[in-house]
């Protein structure tokens with residue numbers, strides 16, 4: 001970390017640095033192999049937030065010198081059609097990463113769709129084999145938001161060993177994989193969720209507090225231990241007279257006594273996309289030297 005005594009953790013800047021590193025590695029690999037990593041992004045339906053996410057992923061993929069293929073499918077797409085597309089992309093040697101933007105429409109079962117992706121192309125890290133590999137400490141493609149969260153923490157704190165990390169939220173895409181990554185960093189990990197009792201007290205015991213809930217400003221200032229590092233993963237859209245604004249799961253204005261906190265937007269969000277690109281580069285590298293992976 002630079003000598004930033006800044007209270008805010010600048011996810012935008014750290015993500016920009018990561019993307020710059022990825023771009024230079026892509027360029028070096030292109031010189032050697034004549035190929036670039038390819039990422040296929042599949043969007044089913046018209047969810048406005050998903051469209052924005054997919055557009056950002058596409059733009060940043062291209063900006064780092066990779067190939068981006070976008071597939072926009074209608075809301076009525078059947079599971080069989082979606083799986084057939086994925087199977088075609090599994091066989092395509094110019095595609096190294098496949099991402100299906102969630103949520104999917106009701107007629108498709110997300111788990112079956114995700115598990116149809118070839119495990120070595122599962123750059124979101126949601127395939128059951130990647131989840132199992134992460135849980136058992138084997139090399140795997142790791143979900144992007146948890147990976148970005150740990151990068152932000154290490155950038156700020158260096159060694160995380162022995163710190164008490166409280167993760168609020170236990171979803172398969174954020175809370176659970178994050179708790180496993182933090183265990184691998186030798187943190188003492190507590191996972192809290194909607195059934196936890198005394199959530200404020202649990203949070204007050206955290207050196208590292210991560211909120212991944214989806215409830216605007218659930219975590220109040222007096223739930224935060226002085227000097228804790230707080231990562232706010234939540235993205236909540238609030239509409240008021242001034243239009244739509246994004247807020248996190250933490251009441252940031254009450255968190256002045258935290259050592260550092262991520263803003264929403266501009267904290268974890270940019271890291272999520274940068275880590276997707278990093279996973280795509282990793283999948284490409286492994287495709288070049290499968291025996292070494």
Ligand code: NAD
Pocket residue numbers: 145168169170171172173174175192193194195196199212213214215218233234235236268269270272
């Ligand atoms: P989810 O709905 O799948 O899981 C929410 C979790 O919060 C659950 O485990 C639930 O038990 C817990 N929870 C709900 N209410 C609670 C309460 N009152 N007290 C304690 N725990 C409670 O959500 P998710 O997919 O894990 O996403 C969580 C948030 O993170 C959302 O706001 C989402 O938009 C955001 N998110 C951000 C990024 C990013 O890139 N920044 C990526 C993924 C998700």
